[in-house]
Amino acid sequence: MPFYKISEMEARKSSSGPAMAKTVPGELMKAGVVTYQVGEGPTPHFHPNEEQYMLMLEGELNMILGDEERIIGKGDMVHIPRNTRHGVVAVAGPAVFFAVKSPCGDGNLDQDYNRAEDADEVIGRLRG
Numbered sequence: 001m002p003f004y005k006i007s008e009m010e011a012r013k014s015s016s017g018p019a020m021a022k023t024v025p026g027e028l029m030k031a032g033v034v035t036y037q038v039g040e041g042p043t044p045h046f047h048p049n050e051e052q053y054m055l056m057l058e059g060e061l062n063m064i065l066g067d068e069e070r071i072i073g074k075g076d077m078v079h080i081p082r083n084t085r086h087g088v089v090a091v092a093g094p095a096v097f098f099a100v101k102s103p104c105g106d107g108n109l110d111q112d113y114n115r116a117e118d119a120d121e122v123i124g125r126l127r128g
Contacts, residue, residue, distance in 0.1 A: 006033055016110040017042035025107025031100045032109050036061070036090040044087030044122040047112040052080040052101045059095030061088040062126045069125070085116045089126040 009022035018040040023032035036059075044064065060073040065086045072078060073092070080086050088095075105111045116122060 009033075011035075014042070014110055015108070016045070016113045021109055023107065023109050025104050028104055029100055029102040030104045030107050030109060031098070033057070034097055034099055034109070036088070036093060036095045038090050038093045038095075039127070041087060041089035041123065041126060042113075044085055044116040044119040044126075045113050046083050046085045046116060047080070047101070048083050048114060050101045050103065050105070050112040051082050052099060054078045054080070055098040057096045057098060059093035060091050061095045061097070062091050062128075063088045064122055064126060085118075085122070087116070087119070087122055087126060089123070 004024055006022060011020045011022050014021050019034050019036050021032045021034045023030060056072050056074050056076045058074060060071050063070060063072050065078065065080060066084050071091065099109060101109060
């Protein structure tokens with residue numbers, strides 16, 4: 001069915017970190033609403049086969065994208081190209097964003113997750 005009520009979708013724990021996500025697969029893309037509590041975030045990673053957009057709905061995330069780091073908040077939209085290292089830590093929250101990835105693959109937002117080589121150093125920087 002092409003109509004969804006986020007409030008009625010089942011939240012599931014992410015396989016790549018502490019996030020809770022409500023997701024839905026499409027034909028060529030997958031979408032979801034992802035929530036992190038303050039201090040939470042996935043291990044910095046990259047997606048060799050997927051590109052992604054994030055639209056912040058609530059809260060704030062300290063984000064690294066490639067070599068750039070900044071705080072993103074409500075109304076900010078971020079494009080994450082394939083093979084670009086990225087990671088976030090919620091600094092005000094809960095931090096909630098809408099994510100869209102393409103291609104759809106199996107519909108799991110974590111499907112094309114690959115840990116960044118410098119993940120431990122980057123997550124330490126994001127947490128301050």
